[in-house]
Amino acid sequence: MRINKIACIGAGYVGGPTMSVIAQKNPHIQVTVVDLNVDRINAWNDENLEKLPVYEPGLDAVVGEARGRNLFFSTDVDQAISDADMIFISVNTPTKTYGKGKGQAADLKFIELCARQIADVATSSKVIVEKSTIPVRTAATIKSILDHTGKGLQFQVLSNPEFLAEGTAIQDLHHPDRILIGGEDQSAIKALKSIYEAWVPSERIITTNLWSSELSKLVANAFLAQRVSSINSISELCEATGANVEEVANAIGQDTRIGSKFLKASVGFGGSCFQKDLLNLVYIARSYNLNEVADYWDQVIKINDHQKTRFAEKIIQSMYNTVNGKKIAFLGWAFKKNTNDTRESAAIYVADHLLEERAQINVFDPKVQEHQIYKDLKELNTRSASENSELLTVMDDPYKACQAAHGIAILTEWDEFNDYDWKRIKDNMKKPAFVFDGRKLLDRKKLEDLGFVYYAIGE
Ligand code: UDX
Ligand code: UDX
DSSP, X not given: OOOOEXXXXXXXXXXXXXXXHHHHHOTTSEEEEEOSOHHHHHHHTOSSGGGOSSOOTTHHHHHHHHBTTTEEEESOHHHHHHHOSEEEEOOOOOBOOSSTTTTTXXXXXHHHHHHHHHHHHOOSOEEEEEOSOOOTTHHHHHHHHHHTSSSOOOEXXXXXXXXXXXXXXXXXXHSOSXXXXXXXXXXXXXXXXXXXXXXSOGGGEEEEOHHHHHHHHHHHHHHHHHHHHHHHHHHHHHHHHXXXXXXXXXXXXXXXXXXXXXXXXXXXXXXXXXXXXXHHHHHHHHHTTOHHHHHHHHHHHHHHHHHHHHHHHHHHHHTTTOOTTOEEEEEOOSSSTTOOOOTTOHHHHHHHHHHHTTOEEEEEOSSOOHHHHHHHHHHHTSSOHHHHHHHEEEOSOHHHHHTTOSEEEEOSOXXXXXXXXXXXXXXXXXXXOEEEETTOOSOHHHHHHHTOEEEETTO
C-alpha cells in the first residue's frame, strides 16, 4: 500500500500542527488539511505567518517550509476526501451538552458526520485514521458506517492518538516519546508507520489492537491529570502545615519510580483534554457498572475544581473578605504558557467566582484576544454579556492592567511576567499591594523586598 495523498479533516490545534510536520518530513506526500470553518482556513493560508490561527513556537517555520509545496489548507472537504489514500479525522469531540451522558460522555456527532461524508464521497478504498480522542470502540462505529456504502470499497480504520502538548507541539511532534498505532490490517498499519518513520526511530512506534490504542489515549491523559491533582491536593496540606509544596515535589520527584515531571502545583489544570477525557473515562467505567473505578477517577476532577475555587477564595479572604468594587489584575488567561488556547483555563473559573463577588477585573494575556475572553465567560452563562463587560476589562498592556489595582493574580506562567518592572507596578497599585501567584512563577523574596504581600500556592 503506497500513500501519495493524505487528507485531514479538522484544522485545529491538533490537525494543523500534526499535518504540518507530516508534510514537512514527507515532501513526496501531498497533505491537504480541510475544515468547515472558512475563517480558520483563511488564517492558515495567510501570507503573514504570525496570523496562523494556532500559536505554537516553531509552527510558523514548519508551515513556511511546507505550505504550497506539499501542504495545503482548504475548505473543499469533498475534493480532499475523494483524492486521498489516507484520511485523518481530527475534528473536536466535546463533552455532550444534552441527552444521555450530558456533561460526561464525548459527543461523537462530528466524527460520525465525517464518516458519513467519507462514505458518500469516496470512489476508491482508503485508510481512515482516528486522530481525535474518542471513547473506546468508536472505530467500530466508523467502520460500520463505511462498510455500508454499497459501493464495494474497502476501508481500514486505524487509531493513532496524538500525545502532543500545546505550547510544545512542534518539539513534541519532532521528538515524540512514542507513536501509537492501533489496528488490525497489517498493510494499513505498515503504511501509516512508514509515514512516521520518515523521522521517528522505528522502535518508538508502538502497535496495538484498536481498543488498546483508543483507551491508552484516555488513560495517558487521566494519569497526567492525576499527578497534577495529587500534587495540588498536597499543596493545600502544605499551606496548612508549613511545608512547602515545591520542596515536597522536589524531594519525591528524585525517586526515579515517581519521576520529577508533572509535579508542579498550580491553580488547577485546564486545556481541551484533561477534564474531557477524565469525564469520558468516568462515563465509560460507569456504563460498564464499574462504580468504584468511576469514583476513583472522578475524584481527580473534584480536586481540580476545588483548587480553582480555593484560589479564588484565598484572594477574597486575604483582601479582608470582600472584593466588591476592588480592582484585581489578572496576568494570564491561557490554560498554560506559549499557547493562545483558553479552553477550560483555570482563569475563566477564578474570574467567574470573583465576578460573582462584584470584583472589577482587568485582564492581560500576551496571546489571548479580547473577544475570546468574553466568549469564555459567556459560555459559563453565569451573568449577561453586558454585566461581564461592565465588570471585566481586557487590556493590551500589563502595566495599565495593574494600574491602581488592589491585587494581582497570576493565572498563566508566561515567562515575560518575571521580567516586568515590579517596582513600577507596586508604586502604581493600591496598598497593601497583594500578589496571588497561582503558578509559583515569581520570586517571593524579590516581591516581599519590594513590599508586596505575596501568596503562592502550596507555601
Ligand atoms: C483535538 C482533538 O482532535 C480532540 O479529539 C482532542 O480531544 C482535543 O483536541 P483540537 O484540534 O484541539 O481537537 O480541536 P479544535 O481546535 O476545535 O479543531 C477541530 C476543528 O475541526 C475545528 O477547526 C472545526 O471547525 C473542525 N471541524 C469540526 C470540521 O472541520 N468538521 C466538523 O464536522 C467538525
Ligand atoms: C495534554 C497532554 O499532555 C498531551 O499529551 C495530550 O495530547 C493533550 O493533553 P495539554 O493539555 O496541551 O496536553 O498540556 P499539558 O502540558 O498536559 O498541561 C495541561 C494542564 O496541566 C495545564 O493547565 C498545565 O498548566 C497544567 N499542569 C501541567 C500543571 O498544573 N502542573 C504540571 O506539573 C503540569
